[in-house]
Amino acid sequence: MPEEELFRRLEAELSADSSELLEPTTEVINLGKARAARSAKPEAGTDEPAPNEADEPRPRLVDQRTPAHAGPGLIDRIKNSKRMDVIPAWAKSASEFKDAMKWLAGHVWHSIAFHAVRVPFLYVPKLVWRSPRGVANTLGQITRWVSDAESEPLRRAEARREDTDRYLKLSRQRDRRAVWRGMLLTFAMPFVAAAALYLAFGTSFGAQLLALALAVLGFGVKGAPADAPLATRAVIKTEVQKLTSDIVVKAMASIGIGQITSAVAKGGDGIKFVAPITREGPGWRADIDLPLGVTVADVADRRARLASGLRRPLGCVWPEADPTEHEGRLILWVGDRDLSKTGYVKWQLASARRHDIFKGAPFGIDPRGRNQVVPLIQHNVLIGSLPGQGKTASVRVIASAAALDASVELWLHENKGTGDLDALKCVSHRFVSGIDDDSIRYAADSLRLLREEVMRRAAAMKKLPRDLCPDKRITREIANKRSLKLWPLLAVFDECQNLFAHPEYGKQAGEDAEFVIKLGRALGVILVLATQRPDKDSLPTGVSGNVSIRFCLRVAGQVENDMILGTSAYKNGTRATAFRPEGDAGNGYLVGATALPTVVRTAYLDDPATDAIAQRALALRKAEHTLSGIALGEEGETPAGPSYDLLADVAAVVPVSEERVWNERIASRLAELRPEVYGGWKGENVTSALKPHGIRTTGVAGMTDDGARTTRRGIVRADLTNAIAERDGTRDAA
Numbered sequence: 012m013p014e015e016e017l018f019r020r021l022e023a024e025l026s027a028d029s030s031e032l033l034e035p036t037t038e039v040i041n042l043g044k045a046r047a048a049r050s051a052k053p054e055a056g057t058d059e060p061a062p063n064e065a066d067e068p069r070p071r072l073v074d075q076r077t078p079a080h081a082g083p084g085l086i087d088r089i090k091n092s093k094r095m096d097v098i099p100a101w102a103k104s105a106s107e108f109k110d111a112m113k114w115l116a117g118h119v120w121h122s123i124a125f126h127a128v129r130v131p132f133l134y135v136p137k138l139v140w141r142s143p144r145g146v147a148n149t150l151g152q153i154t155r156w157v158s159d160a161e162s163e164p165l166r167r168a169e170a171r172r173e174d175t176d177r178y179l180k181l182s183r184q185r186d187r188r189a190v191w192r193g194m195l196l197t198f199a200m201p202f203v204a205a206a207a208l209y210l211a212f213g214t215s216f217g218a219q220l221l222a223l224a225l226a227v228l229g230f231g232v233k234g235a236p237a238d239a240p241l242a243t244r245a246v247i248k249t250e251v252q253k254l255t256s257d258i259v260v261k262a263m264a265s266i267g268i269g270q271i272t273s274a275v276a277k278g279g280d281g282i283k284f285v286a287p288i289t290r291e292g293p294g295w296r297a298d299i300d301l302p303l304g305v306t307v308a309d310v311a312d313r314r315a316r317l318a319s320g321l322r323r324p325l326g327c328v329w330p331e332a333d334p335t336e337h338e339g340r341l342i343l344w345v346g347d348r349d350l351s352k353t354g355y356v357k358w359q360l361a362s363a364r365r366h367d368i369f370k371g372a373p374f375g376i377d378p379r380g381r382n383q384v385v386p387l388i389q390h391n392v393l394i395g396s397l398p399g400q401g402k403t404a405s406v407r408v409i410a411s412a413a414a415l416d417a418s419v420e421l422w423l424h425e426n427k428g429t430g431d432l433d434a435l436k437c438v439s440h441r442f443v444s445g446i447d448d449d450s451i452r453y454a455a456d457s458l459r460l461l462r463e464e465v466m467r468r469a470a471a472m473k474k475l476p477r478d479l480c481p482d483k484r485i486t487r488e489i490a491n492k493r494s495l496k497l498w499p500l501l502a503v504f505d506e507c508q509n510l511f512a513h514p515e516y517g518k519q520a521g522e523d524a525e526f527v528i529k530l531g532r533a534l535g536v537i538l539v540l541a542t543q544r545p546d547k548d549s550l551p552t553g554v555s556g557n558v559s560i561r562f563c564l565r566v567a568g569q570v571e572n573d574m575i576l577g578t579s580a581y582k583n584g585t586r587a588t589a590f591r592p593e594g595d596a597g598n599g600y601l602v603g604a605t606a607l608p609t610v611v612r613t614a615y616l617d618d619p620a621t622d623a624i625a626q627r628a629l630a631l632r633k634a635e636h637t638l639s640g641i642a643l644g645e646e647g648e649t650p651a652g653p654s655y656d657l658l659a660d661v662a663a664v665v666p667v668s669e670e671r672v673w674n675e676r677i678a679s680r681l682a683e684l685r686p687e688v689y690g691g692w693k694g695e696n697v698t699s700a701l702k703p704h705g706i707r708t709t710g711v712a713g714m715t716d717d718g719a720r721t722t723r724r725g726i727v728r729a730d731l732t733n734a735i736a737e738r739d740g741t742r743d744a745a
């Protein structure tokens with residue numbers, strides 16, 4: 012802020028204060044009037060009406076002039092204060108430290124290589140060219156030294172001032188110097204001549220050449236003009252303007268938020284900096300309190316205007332909320348470089364031997380350069396974007412992370428038919444790549460099998476002892492017990508719009524997906540769905556509404572944005588519509604993985620990189636004997652799950668004579684029929700398994716084994732027969 016402006020503001024504030032202070036003293040108090048007023052109003056307060064105004068009702072102010080309490084006490088304030096890291100985060104992170112060291116080594120290596128290439132072609136010829144001038148410069152310097160030329164200006168000055176004494180003193184000193192320096196030179200000359208003769212006649216040709224080269228190079232250095240250095244810089248620093256509070260205030264005033272603009276127009280700042288602007292990662296961070304009533308979403312909405320106000324590219328400006336503070340606390344991070352110009356982000360696990368899926372899948376980096384991880388266990392993932400913005404690339408990263416955990420069963424379906432996931436086929440239990448009806452049917456079958464798998468797992472989980480499974484959720488410990496068959500199962504459906512919008516298989520696939528998403532989460536079944544057409548026909552709302560992790564790359568409009576990121580995402584400022592075509596491929600909003608939506612640039616794995624990871628995963632799985640299904644060369648069409656027909660099985664255990672039957676009886680008979688499939692089933696398992704087939708449960712009167720009459724949940728056998736007939740009819744028609 013300019014000085015005069017500051018002065019003006021200080022003066023204004025001081026005069027305001029002083030007028031407030033002076034007011035009571037400058038008023039002449041009429042004691043009689045004051046007494047009358049007091050007697051008229053026993054609870055005299057400064058805001059009460061004066062006696063002559065008593066008839067006019069005025070609102071009574073309830074605030075006290077001075078607060079009764081000065082705020083929280085010292086201990087409370089200390090307790091609420093924020094503790095800064097003892098050791099900065101970057102120093103604690105081995106990977107960040109390694110990255111910095113790698114960058115430094117690369118930088119040094121670049122400088123060495125840059126100059127090494129230029130030595131023979133540029134630097135040496137330049138030195139040779141400059142050496143005659145260097146000889147002349149050297150001789151000139153010696154002559155000036157011997158004749159004490161540096162004291163010449165002093166002598167001249169004394170001569171001009173006509174100070175004879177001082178002039179004579181300087182002249183005598185110069186004569187003395189010239190004599191002994193001349194003697195020194197005369198004394199040195201024979202040695203120089205002898206050395207020259209020795210070099211000319213007494214040494215080998217190599218030594219002569221070396222001496223000549225050194226002399227030429229030495230004189231070349233002496234002959235360099237002061238304004239033309241020999242070497243050019245290997246690295247030119249692209250100076251990024253430092254972010255200052257003035258720049259931020261000006262930019263914030265230009266984005267069209269009324270409170271800030273008017274405050275700045277009145278000479279204020281409008282915003283408050285709660286901490287000094289600091290360097291964070293490759294950029295600057297400003298922590299700002301917005302004016303009352305203004306939210307971070309209001310600023311995020313105007314990101315483009317803010318970028319213009321800051322005079323930075325859009326990809327450098329990232330306003331974010333601070334989840335630990337109030338709604339008006341803005342973290343403004345301004346990067347040195349546009350996020351889309353970061354190039355391909357290297358995947359953290361690119362050279363890892365193995366990974367633990369319970370730690371999530373390393374996914375990419377946020378604009379501040381921090382690694383971002385997508386949690387997978389107990390989650391489902393929905394990815395969406397316009398074509399060519401990086402969906403398949405993000406799916407590949409997630410699938411590769413899962414592949415590197417040998418316990419994870421991979422079911423990969425890529426219904427685009429371009430073979431983007433082919434590299435991972437060697438470690439998949441089920442795999443399909445294609446857009447034809449057979450491939451779509453395969454994917455639909457997978458969802459049906461997943462539904463059955465979820466039911467099997469639910470029953471198996473129920474049987475687990477409490478100490479092993481206190482939360483009724485898959486844990487690493489449970490996943491490692493291969494005999495339980497409760498390892499994580501990650502199923503990818505890339506371009507799932509082709510499946511859900513399929514006229515024949517779409518509807519059932521949508522219902523199955525919804526079922527799996529709702530129930531499979533705790534049971535270790537993870538769905539990863541990617542779509543380029545997020546509308547209600549191609550993505551059932553039951554699916555889009557229930558996923559927990561969402562990643563949205565560039566989309567065309569608000570509807571698609573909210574379909575992927577969740578209702579109101581657009582309104583709250585999470586707008587994937589702001590990403591630019593192609594340039595922002597790989598950049599998207601990640602929701603659900605962190606407390607607030609974050610922009611992430613995903614790591615990129617090309618085909619060879621994915622292939623290398625798949626080969627490592629294959630070796631790992633071979634060693635741990637966890638390969639199955641397609642990976643073992645089983646026929647692609649073979650359903651991987653248990654091959655049974657639930658309706659036929661129920662029909663088999665409920666004789667025609669039994670018109671109505673309790674579900675708990677069906678469960679125990681099924682368990683007897685196929686213990687490996689229905690073992691542990693209870694009545695409610697039967698209820699939920701039959702529901703998708705349109706068979707509703709009802710109250711059925713019956714007799715318990717002890718002979719007591721009671722009514723329990725059960726089915727009517729006619730409903731079962733109808734469901735079988737309907738299904739078989741549809742099958743035949745198809």
Ligand SMILES: Nc1ncnc2c1ncn2[C@@H]1O[C@H](COP(=O)(O)OP(=O)(O)OP(=O)(O)O)[C@@H](O)[C@H]1O
Nearest residue numbers: 355398399400401402403404543596597613614615
């Ligand atoms: N993380 C990334 N970093 C840099 N470039 C990327 C990234 N992800 C994708 N791209 C670029 O975008 C291109 C398209 O990526 P990808 O095939 O994954 O898109 P898509 O959304 O799956 O396309 P489609 O909808 O046509 O299948 C890639 O070839 C690559 O050049």
